[in-house]
Amino acid sequence: MENKLKILIVDDEVNLLKTLSDILSKNGYDVSVARDAHTALRTLEKGGFDIALLDVRMPQMNGVELLEKIKQEHRGIEVIIMTAYGTIDTAIKSIKLGAYAYMLKPLDIDEMLTNIQKIVKLKALKDEARFLQWQLEEQHGYKNIIGNSGAIKRVVDTIKKVSASDSTVLTMGGSGTGKEMVSDAIHYSSRRYAKPYVKINCAAFPENLLESELFGYEKGAFTGADKQKKGKFEVADGGTLFLDEIGDMPLAMQAKLLRVLEKGEFERLGGNEVIKVNVRFIAATNQNLEKMIKEKYFRSDLFYRLNTVIINLPSLVERKEDIPLLIGHFIENFSTEMNKKAPKVVKEAMDLIMSYPWPGNVRELANAIERATIFCEDGVIRPSDLPPNIQAGHAEVPSAETSGDLTLEVLEKRHISNTLKHTKGNKNEAARVLGIHRETLYKKIKKFNIKDV
Ligand SMILES: Nc1ncnc2c1ncn2[C@@H]1O[C@H](COP(=O)(O)OP(=O)(O)O)[C@@H](O)[C@H]1O
Ligand SMILES: [Mg+2]
CATH class of the missing domain: 3.40.50.300 (P-loop containing nucleotide triphosphate hydrolases)
Incomplete structure (x- = not known):
């Protein structure tokens, strides 16, 4: 059985220690024992424990105090309290301190095994929740901000x-x-x-x-x-x-x-x-x-x-020193996605990138690097792998294509579509660029049946 669950039993009664540890071992758990609280704490220090079963009446430190210490120092360990002298007070105190269960002696072994199985399930759920959070943070957390x-x-x-x-x-x-x-x-x-x-x-x-x-x-x-x-x-x-x-x-x-x-x-x-x-x-x-x-x-x-x-958020040209880091980050991401070896950027290409004004900021840089990662050969990104406007050293301005046999309507539709592409679908921005009222733009989008960009 891989990854056996680790249980520590703490009780000053040697017979109970022996019986309980035999049963739990037979059920596939990795069991350790301690006869007093101090030994128990030293054993827990070694790490890796999942569950602690604690007797209440013990010399030196009692089980409830030990529970409190465990919850402070080893938050991941679930605790079951076992006692022959049950009082409502200790039961309530134990649960308040975070014990998973409170059991009376003589122990009902089936009940003990059921409790342990429930803890196993609870731990699996907690692990899964922690993993999901980790995954979300990994993908969207501030660590991704390069x-x-x-x-x-x-x-x-x-x-x-x-x-x-x-x-x-x-x-x-x-x-x-x-x-x-x-x-x-x-x-x-x-x-x-x-x-x-x-x-x-x-x-x-x-x-x-x-x-x-x-x-x-x-x-x-x-x-x-x-x-x-x-x-x-x-x-x-x-x-x-x-x-x-x-x-x-x-x-x-x-x-x-x-x-x-x-x-x-x-x-x-x-x-x-x-x-x-x-x-x-x-x-x-x-x-x-x-x-x-x-x-x-x-x-x-x-x-x-x-x-x-x-x-x-500063524009990319205001923080040029971040460009090489971002390039490295995007090359890594895109080449992994494309199952390609991460390419190197030659100096001439790097110079072009560093002197380009990046009006579209990090998004534009990411797109340029994605394209270059696709087009590059022999594991090297050269100037010719970069988008033409970056090779030419100036930002692309939205412009309608002109051609002799296009009607004004077709041109208008194209110009509106292109402008919308440039504003990433932002219609207010597009209306401003086009110099028309927002409502007019909506009418034209409808008239020309321009799909969402
Ligand atoms: N500092 C950064 N580190 C890594 N990626 C970034 C950074 N800033 C922006 N990006 C990436 O650039 C793209 C555009 O970012 P986004 O947050 O959509 O910009 P905005 O909302 O300001 O237009 C996204 O793919 C984002 O992941
Ligand atoms: Mg945005």
Whole structure:
């Protein structure tokens, strides 16, 4: 039997020690014995024990005191208390101190074996939960945030601190600087890690849809509302809600959001029932909210409610020293994924990368390295493996292709699609780039039947 469960029996009665240890050994457990508390503690120091069975009345230190010490020093060990002199008081005290069970002597061996089996199952569940948490942290925790620059170290430091609290966090930075990654790291390092983690991109919905996505609605609230639907606030109850592109939230919605942030309560659309939720909010934006406040596009009261903790993510060119580290990280990830040996980057390619302005920040760098890992030959990334605009040394600007036989409509559709691709589907941003009103953009998207990008 691999990985035998290790049990320590502590009792000053030699006969009991012998009988019980024989039975447990026969049942496949790895058993040690001790005749007093001090010996027991020395034995536990060796490590690897899963369960301790403790007699109560013993010379020097009694079993209940020993239980307390074990729970302080070896938290993973489950304890069963056994006594011939049972009193309600010791029973209650033992359970309060964290004993798994309290058994009376003479011992019922079947009951003892059942208790031990239950502990085995409990341990397996705990191990699994710990493994799942470890896996989540491994994939999404702050350890994945690569960078040695002072700015990134400060970001990681802040994440560690705010993870322990429920405070609202506002993350600001350009597209691809890692805002969503920061939100992931906060959620998965917080107490809420096993609770819902819900994300919504405020720029991806027209106003009325955004409202019903966030608040949910009652049956019959509007045409098409054929059944009740929970909104993101409710779905995220107990957990974290990530409000991406909060700068793109329409003003009327900002006022409604403020109430939820302040009171933790709201009503579904078309409903009267006040719903209370416990949600931790993390917001992100690539816009200059202070400037938007001046221009009256963003409510200052909402800003002050959100800015308890602000995390500013620097652009990639502001922390060039992190680029080599990030390259190493992405090469490692992509080559493992592609089952390829990790390629080296030649100096000429490295020079191009270091002098390129990276308007799309880490996201753009990750994409460039992914492409280079695919295209490179002989385990070497050369300038020719990099995207053409990086080889040319300048950032790509969105532009519609022009060709003699294209109609204006086709050109318009293409230009809108391309712009949407560049703004990663952010319609407010696209409307701004295109110089048209948000509503006009929605109409055109519908007219040209442009699919989500
Ligand atoms: N410091 C970093 N270390 C490693 N990967 C990063 C870092 N910053 C960003 N990334 C990666 O870059 C991509 C874009 O990050 P994301 O958080 O989506 O940016 P944003 O939300 O600011 O647009 C993601 O794949 C993310 O994993
Ligand atoms: Mg993002």
